[in-house]
Amino acid sequence: MDIWSQIFNFDDYGELLYLVRNSIFAGAVLGIVGGLIGTFVLMRDLPFAVHGISELSFAGASAALLIGVNVVAGSMVGSIIAALLIGILGSRAKDRNSIIAVLMPFGLGLGILFLALYKGRSANKFGLLTGQIVSVDDPQLVYLLVISIIVIVGLLLIWRPLTFASIDADVAAARGLPVTAISIVFMLLLGLAVAVSIQIVGALLVLSLLVTPAAAAMRVTASPLLTPLLSVLFAVASVVGGIMLSLGGGLPISPYVTTISFLIYIVCRIVGARRRNDSRSPALANRAAVESRA
């Protein structure tokens, strides 16, 4: 089998699609989670924290694999501990970066240790870091759904105060908002979001789901309504598209997901840059409009 037919293979596609309907559903839900929380990750300048949390989440998941308990629960424990540590110790940006840089290799190291001790299927090991070959079973799906719903509902309930505190914590605090508590609640939700994302795209690639779609959306709009909507759309398209493209080849879905989300980002950058140029020079914009009509 040559390499292209391994990457893109659509034999027996209908049957495959039926087999992975759970994963597609889970992917769509994850897309909603990632797209929504991503806008706040960027507003609060936390992309590096997402990466840090995901490494500890990986450590938790591999520990769970080793001792034979639920992997989702393991990664959740890991990511919540990391999220709280980063949230509490790193309220200032500078402290935060160093704390993350200290935690991250520690988490990754632990994870490697647990995996080295693990005697089970090696695909399981690799999957935690770089994403699973599509396989979400029913109990796992329930876990993912429940956690995702908690994150989505939680975000919607604190949306406005979280926005206020993310834009300008001092002013929000002056208005009486509990900004520290808001920040810790957000870190908890972020921890949960990372833990579920790892199940699909793997610890190393979580950023493609929690950061790239929101970053792409922010290139093309500044509307506080349109940004999360587009971000969700991009994230869902990346995950679901990734799963569907990866089906035939039996490869992990993560490269497909990351490539789609990267391409969306590139397109949004180009669109955003064009629009900005146009708005700076109306004359040019007019000429472009005339040309495109011609």
Added chain:
Amino acid sequence: MTHDAGAVLSISGGTLRFGARTLWHDLDLAVQPGEFLAVLGPNGTGKTSLLKAILGQQSLTEGDVQLLGRHVGHGSRKIGYIPQQKLIAEGTPLRARDLVALGVNGDKWGLPGSSRAVHRRVDEILESVGATSFGNSPVSRLSGGEQQRLRVGQAIASDPAVLLCDEPLLSLDLAHQRAVSELINEQRARIGTAVVFVTHDVNPILEMVDRVLYLAGGTFRIGTPDEVLQSDVLSEMYGTPVDVFRSHGRVVVVGVPESHDEHAHHPELEKDVVL
């Protein structure tokens, strides 16, 4: 001193110490509705700490602060806060009107989305701060002066009893300094809010100020600008000859000692409350 019942904001016996250093002690201050109070003095004399005390983010060593007859909590809807100008990051998903809307309902929990009433209120505020023309522009693409206009709008959105302004004119050019300070003064007249305005330069607001609180040399003076901004008063505070000149409606203070200059060590700046 007991608290003044009619005052919007009152401080009684306020003392602030950091270690062995006393920034001010026995400060009694009552700010009346609609009053414009300028808080002046060199860096490191506790101007920002005073604002933080009013916001409940810094506790006084002694004395207490009351807002509308009650001990201050951690912030309040009755406080409008205008911070130093810091530009909003590129790509922030917020338009000018959304920044103002945060002042209207940004402290409300629950599902996002704004009612028609909020929309109308935001239009009204944009109009009153002269920001209607750029109401739908992304905030991050507005100039510092335009962003500061919006912050004034955001701060007045809850009809606050007091506007706390922390160097709101810093890093604005002269035209914008004038525009923003006039805007704050207009809002004071329009909604009768008191203004506590921390600044290192009184000149842009000199004509609007009712009283000055001058902090320096571990002590303070309160009075009208004419009473406080005098060579003998400031010389006594600094403990060294200081000259105050007035020319063309501007005040220039000359001879402030070295230890009070911008590069001095400021313990309270390092104690900034981390949020």
